[in-house]
Amino acid sequence: MSVMTIGSANELRGFQQRWALVAERQRAEAQAATVEQKLDAVEALMLSIDDFGWREALDDDAPIRARWTLLRERLSGASNARPR
Numbered sequence: 001m002s003v004m005t006i007g008s009a010n011e012l013r014g015f016q017q018r019w020a021l022v023a024e025r026q027r028a029e030a031q032a033a034t035v036e037q038k039l040d041a042v043e044a045l046m047l048s049i050d051d052f053g054w055r056e057a058l059d060d061d062a063p064i065r066a067r068w069t070l071l072r073e074r075l076s077g078a079s080n081a082r083p084r
Contacts, residue, residue, distance in 0.1 A: 033041075049055050
């Protein structure tokens with residue numbers, strides 16, 4: 001993999017301006033996309049979890065389930081402790 005180096009302040013400014021143009025184009029395309037196009041993009045991302053090696057990280061719902069269980073316990077205990 002090659003590494004791009006920025007030599008001068010002018011090169012840096014040019015680099016930043018080009019990336020600002022890219023970011024603006026991405027924002028415009030995202031705003032113009034239909035709901036169907038956005039859902040297609042989400043579907044493609046979800047189908048690529050194995051390609052990116054995300055399956056193991058996404059399959060671990062234990063911390064989330066534990067947090068919801070704790071919240072349910074605390075909220076049900078709080079609602080039962082209130083005077084009527």
